[in-house]
Amino acid sequence: MGTWKETERMDIDTCIEGRRSIRAFKPEPVDDSIINEALRMANLAPSAGNLQARDFIVVKDAATKATLAKAAYDEEFVRSAPVVVVVCANLQRISHYGERGRTLYCIQDSSAAIENLILFLHNKGIGSVWVGAFDEAAVRTALHVPSEARPIAMIPLGHPAEKGTKTGRIPLDRIVHKEKW
Numbered sequence: 001m002g003t004w005k006e007t008e009r010m011d012i013d014t015c016i017e018g019r020r021s022i023r024a025f026k027p028e029p030v031d032d033s034i035i036n037e038a039l040r041m042a043n044l045a046p047s048a049g050n051l052q053a054r055d056f057i058v059v060k061d062a063a064t065k066a067t068l069a070k071a072a073y074d075e076e077f078v079r080s081a082p083v084v085v086v087v088c089a090n091l092q093r094i095s096h097y098g099e100r101g102r103t104l105y106c107i108q109d110s111s112a113a114i115e116n117l118i119l120f121l122h123n124k125g126i127g128s129v130w131v132g133a134f135d136e137a138a139v140r141t142a143l144h145v146p147s148e149a150r151p152i153a154m155i156p157l158g159h160p161a162e163k164g165t166k167t168g169r170i171p172l173d174r175i176v177h178k179e180k181w
Helices: 012-018 032-043 062-071 076-080 095-123 136-143
Strands: 054-059 083-090 149-158
Touching (some): 054 062, 062 076, 095 149
Antiparallel strands (some): 054 083, 083 149
């Protein structure tokens, strides 16, 4: 398997509109150059005060993925993904902003990074799914996450073994408010 080439790109509209949650993966590994570049792109996301209050744990070990799958309420696709990236909010790095930084800004920083990550992966033909439903304490223990960080999401990723399903969206006239709610 070769490494990705910088010239392999789709336009942003196609990328956003075409991304799907992928929960079935081929067993083949994902090239480290794609993972590394995806993480670089994730860290380019906006962040409060440019503090980049997020950290990434890349998991490939089968036993650790099995533990993460159990923590995610026995979701088999977490175990079967070649890679799981666990995104953690860094509470220490955001401490400059006090309580709001620890309860909101670091979550926003992490979420923006996750969006960059999954869009970049989709652009490179790698499927992923954003998993937020998991036992946080179990993930913390399995990955030795320090107290100054908080697991926010798990992103199982790999070469897709399915196309994913296009889901509907609430019409904009129901969710966009002008001037006031």
